[in-house]
Amino acid sequence: MHIPRIVYRRSSRRLTIELMPTTVKDKTLFHIYNKNRRLEDWKGIKEELLRREGSKCWICQRNESLLHIQEFWDFDDEKQTMKLIEIHHVCDLCHKIKRTDFWFFTDYGKEQLKQLGYSYDDIIKHFCKVNKCKLKDFGENWREAIATWKIRNRKIWQQDYGEFIS
Numbered sequence: 001m002h003i004p005r006i007v008y009r010r011s012s013r014r015l016t017i018e019l020m021p022t023t024v025k026d027k028t029l030f031h032i033y034n035k036n037r038r039l040e041d042w043k044g045i046k047e048e049l050l051r052r053e054g055s056k057c058w059i060c061q062r063n064e065s066l067l068h069i070q071e072f073w074d075f076d077d078e079k080q081t082m083k084l085i086e087i088h089h090v091c092d093l094c095h096k097i098k099r100t101d102f103w104f105f106t107d108y109g110k111e112q113l114k115q116l117g118y119s120y121d122d123i124i125k126h127f128c129k130v131n132k133c134k135l136k137d138f139g140e141n142w143r144e145a146i147a148t149w150k151i152r153n154r155k156i157w158q159q160d161y162g163e164f165i166s
């Protein structure tokens with residue numbers, strides 16, 4: 001079994017909202033692995049993350065038993081290319097910030113959020129706590145992320161999965 005090496009860069013650990021364009025929502029690494037029956041490799045990534053990062057959220061450093069694999073993509077808006085640069089484990093709340101498009105905007109996401117017992121407030125408070133910022137800073141990041149997302153949703157993206165797909 002080939003387990004891709006997990007690359008580490010000096011990217012910021014700040015918690016930001018980074019939404020996946022709707023045109024590639026079924027083309028995350030997870031989707032590709034799932035489609036190609038490579039879920040063993042996905043499990044391999046999870047095990048490697050547990051070894052390397054322990055049971056901590058990579059962003060907020062909280063110890064958590066429930067950790068999600070987060071794909072970090074770099075966008076080149078001019079060239080319409082996106083590259084998978086890093087993969088880390090993040091906690092439930094950080095993951096919800098990253099995937100705000102799903103949790104805040106889809107009916108299924110909203111319903112799930114309710115069932116999990118989270119309110120939008122919980123998520124926004126987590127953002128402010130991790131970034132040591134005010135509510136208005138969340139608002140700014142939110143508006144910026146949504147504006148960028150809307151533009152990116154209209155584009156066709158060339159995706160580069162780096163060494164995660166060989």
Ligand SMILES: [Zn+2]
Nearest residue numbers: 057060091094
């Ligand atoms: Zn976290």
